[in-house]
Amino acid sequence: MMPRINVPCLSGMLSQRLQGLLKATAPIWTPVLITLTLLICTILLVTHTLATIHSYQGYWSESRSPLAAEGLGYAIVIDAGSSGSRAHIYVWPPHTGNRKDLLNIQPLRDHSGQPRVHMITPGLSSLRLTPERAGDYVRPLLDYAATHIPAEKHRETSLYIMATAGMRLLSKDTQTAIIENLHRAIGRRYQFLLAENNIQVISGREEGIYQWIAINFALGRFRHGHDGPTVTVETVSDQPIRRLETVGALDMGGASMQIGFEITSAEQLKALEGKVHRASMATINLGCADHDREHTYRVYVTTFLGYGANEAYRRHSEAVRARYTNTTRRLYDPCLVRDFTEPPPVVRNTTACAAAASTAATSSSQSAPATNSSAASGHSGPAGSNCTIPVVGTGDWGLCEQMVRRQIVEERITRLCEVAPPEGCTRTLVPPPVNLTNVEFYGFSEFWYSMEDTLRSGGQYSYSRFSQTAKDYCATSWPTLLRRRGEGLYGTSDDERLARQCFKSVYLTAALHTGLGLPRSYGGLTSTASVVRGRVSTWTLGALLFKLRFLPVRSVEAATFSSFPAGPYGIWGSQYLLLACVLVVLGVLLLYALRLRRLRRGRPRARLLSEHEPMLLGVSVS
Numbered sequence: 001m002m003p004r005i006n007v008p009c010l011s012g013m014l015s016q017r018l019q020g021l022l023k024a025t026a027p028i029w030t031p032v033l034i035t036l037t038l039l040i041c042t043i044l045l046v047t048h049t050l051a052t053i054h055s056y057q058g059y060w061s062e063s064r065s066p067l068a069a070e071g072l073g074y075a076i077v078i079d080a081g082s083s084g085s086r087a088h089i090y091v092w093p094p095h096t097g098n099r100k101d102l103l104n105i106q107p108l109r110d111h112s113g114q115p116r117v118h119m120i121t122p123g124l125s126s127l128r129l130t131p132e133r134a135g136d137y138v139r140p141l142l143d144y145a146a147t148h149i150p151a152e153k154h155r156e157t158s159l160y161i162m163a164t165a166g167m168r169l170l171s172k173d174t175q176t177a178i179i180e181n182l183h184r185a186i187g188r189r190y191q192f193l194l195a196e197n198n199i200q201v202i203s204g205r206e207e208g209i210y211q212w213i214a215i216n217f218a219l220g221r222f223r224h225g226h227d228g229p230t231v232t233v234e235t236v237s238d239q240p241i242r243r244l245e246t247v248g249a250l251d252m253g254g255a256s257m258q259i260g261f262e263i264t265s266a267e268q269l270k271a272l273e274g275k276v277h278r279a280s281m282a283t284i285n286l287g288c289a290d291h292d293r294e295h296t297y298r299v300y301v302t303t304f305l306g307y308g309a310n311e312a313y314r315r316h317s318e319a320v321r322a323r324y325t326n327t328t329r330r331l332y333d334p335c336l337v338r339d340f341t342e343p344p345p346v347v348r349n350t351t352a353c354a355a356a357a358s359t360a361a362t363s364s365s366q367s368a369p370a371t372n373s374s375a376a377s378g379h380s381g382p383a384g385s386n387c388t389i390p391v392v393g394t395g396d397w398g399l400c401e402q403m404v405r406r407q408i409v410e411e412r413i414t415r416l417c418e419v420a421p422p423e424g425c426t427r428t429l430v431p432p433p434v435n436l437t438n439v440e441f442y443g444f445s446e447f448w449y450s451m452e453d454t455l456r457s458g459g460q461y462s463y464s465r466f467s468q469t470a471k472d473y474c475a476t477s478w479p480t481l482l483r484r485r486g487e488g489l490y491g492t493s494d495d496e497r498l499a500r501q502c503f504k505s506v507y508l509t510a511a512l513h514t515g516l517g518l519p520r521s522y523g524g525l526t527s528t529a530s531v532v533r534g535r536v537s538t539w540t541l542g543a544l545l546f547k548l549r550f551l552p553v554r555s556v557e558a559a560t561f562s563s564f565p566a567g568p569y570g571i572w573g574s575q576y577l578l579l580a581c582v583l584v585v586l587g588v589l590l591l592y593a594l595r596l597r598r599l600r601r602g603r604p605r606a607r608l609l610s611e612h613e614p615m616l617l618g619v620s621v622s
């Protein structure tokens with residue numbers, strides 16, 4: 001008779017059969033499972049280790065890091081500006097290990113707590129005719145740095161020389177000649193790390209970005225948390241982010257001026273549509289990972305080459321001299337302090353000058369009153385065909401303001417391209433196409449020197465207060481100013497600062513209100529020295545933070561390398577992985593123990609069951 005199979009019972013029969021099978025084979029599969037789990041974990045960990053070794057090696061070979069594996073890291077950044085070069089020395093402790101933190105880079109300080117900075121004048125661009133003298137030029141700066149950085153650290157101390165507007169105004173060939181000579185001379189004499197692109201003429205945009213980073217770092221605006229003014233940022237990801245509000249940076253040097261501020265709203269972003277403005281946008285990621293939105297900032301940053309205070313003065317001065325006619329005996333400049341006589345003007349060889357020179361030569365009574373510097377220069381009178389008509393200050397704030405404002409407005413239309421794009425041509429002093437009145441700005445360099453040095457009006461800016469102080473200053477006669485300086489009123493201000501302070505004060509306000517279009521009632525500007533709330537805020541610090549921004553993640557990897565490798569999700573990703581592996585192994589072990597216990601307890605029942613196995617399997621024979 002054929003056996004009859006009861007179909008509805010099939011699945012139950014099978015599962016019971018499976019259970020029986022599992023029970024029977026439990027002592028075999030549990031150790032196999034454990035071994036497999038351990039094997040997979042080992043493979044994963046080895047893969048991570050290899051990946052980490054790879055990135056670790058890449059790091060050292062790629063940047064020849066200035067980061068000391070333990071102890072302090074050092075770097076030297078030379079700001080080679082148009083008016084002089086300054087060596088800044090920076091130092092930082094090992095990274096905290098938290099990927100969210102930037103390196104805690106600080107200036108090296110002297111015993112009184114002042115940052116160690118050494119300055120030389122004139123600017124690096126003064127080597128344009130003698131580039132072979134680059135080694136002699138930079139030596140005082142590097143000797144200074146070498147003295148203050150421990151000798152055993154020299155080999156791991158990166159040296160950066162970043163030249164700004166003065167060098168930007170030179171031809172590419174001249175720039176290259178100076179840079180090559182610097183490389184050769186430094187390589188011969190010093191041990192500092194000097195990669196090929198560590199000596200650079202940086203763009204105005206870069207300078208602006210670095211200044212923006214530096215001030216926000218100094219003010220703690222890159223911190224996490226909401227212990228300060230916050231803002232909703234709509235411009236870095238699909239979801240708005242709430243974080244600390246950053247401030248804008250205004251930097252007026254001798255030859256150029258930079259502005260940088262964060263674009264936070266979609267509305268501002270829309271206003272910046274169009275090629276020219278898009279070119280002024282920079283996306284800065286200060287995080288450790290490529291797609292780190294929390295640390296990504298969209299910054300509007302632009303530079304106005306030629307709109308530094310000294311270059312602006314040079315053009316203003318030319319405009320004054322352009323009023324020269326055959327009959328001019330002396331020229332008057334409302335922007336120079338009253339009764340100051342400008343040393344003989346720039347050498348110009350025009351027919352009119354030649355005529356004036358010969359006229360002046362025949363009239364000793366008309367020769368220029370010599371000032372200290374003009375006498376020293378040996379050009380206190382007419383010199384052949386050179387135009388040496390004196391320019392006398394009248395210290396008239398109102399007239400000067402009119403002149404300077406007109407200069408800015410007219411230059412928007414007429415200024416020729418002095419330097420190849422993208423730096424020069426289109427960058428006349430125009431307002432950015434977004435409303436700046438709600439932006440808080442910090443002003444550097446001339447914004448500080450011109451407000452504070454002689455006028456003692458640094459800090460919170462107010463047009464009415466500042467212009468009144470400056471108006472009084474302009475109208476003070478030159479001999480009175482000299483006497484006051486003798487009494488210690490103007491600190492270390494030299495003749496040039498005292499004499500041009502009137503122009504610079506006017507220019508500063510015109511740059512803000514006519515150039516950048518800020519209303520005179522605007523009160524959001526704070527001019528500041530290079531130290532803000534005890535923290536340094538020079539652009540060189542921003543440059544270093546930016547250049548070393550990937551060091552934190554690498555140092556985390558490096559620090560944890562010997563104990564446990566970091567994976568693609570960092571050290572925490574790897575730790576989670578390890579934890580998961582351990583939990584799985586523990587779980588399997590527990591299961592195994594429970595099984596063994598139950599097997600031991602249930603052995604007689606198992607035997608009993610096995611006696612009835614055919615029935616339990618649902619096969620009945622009829």
Ligand SMILES: Nc1nc2c(ncn2[C@@H]2O[C@H](COP(=O)(O)OP(=O)(O)OP(=O)(O)O)[C@@H](O)[C@H]2O)c(=O)[nH]1
Pocket residue numbers: 080081082083084123164165166252253254255256257308309310445446449453497
């Ligand atoms: N009073 C005072 N004036 C300074 C000092 N350093 C520079 N200046 C003057 O301030 C102006 C701007 O100088 P910097 O900020 O050094 O600008 P720079 O780097 O030479 O100029 P760029 O190349 O355009 O960036 C120049 O006219 C300098 O003469 C300083 O320490 N004190």
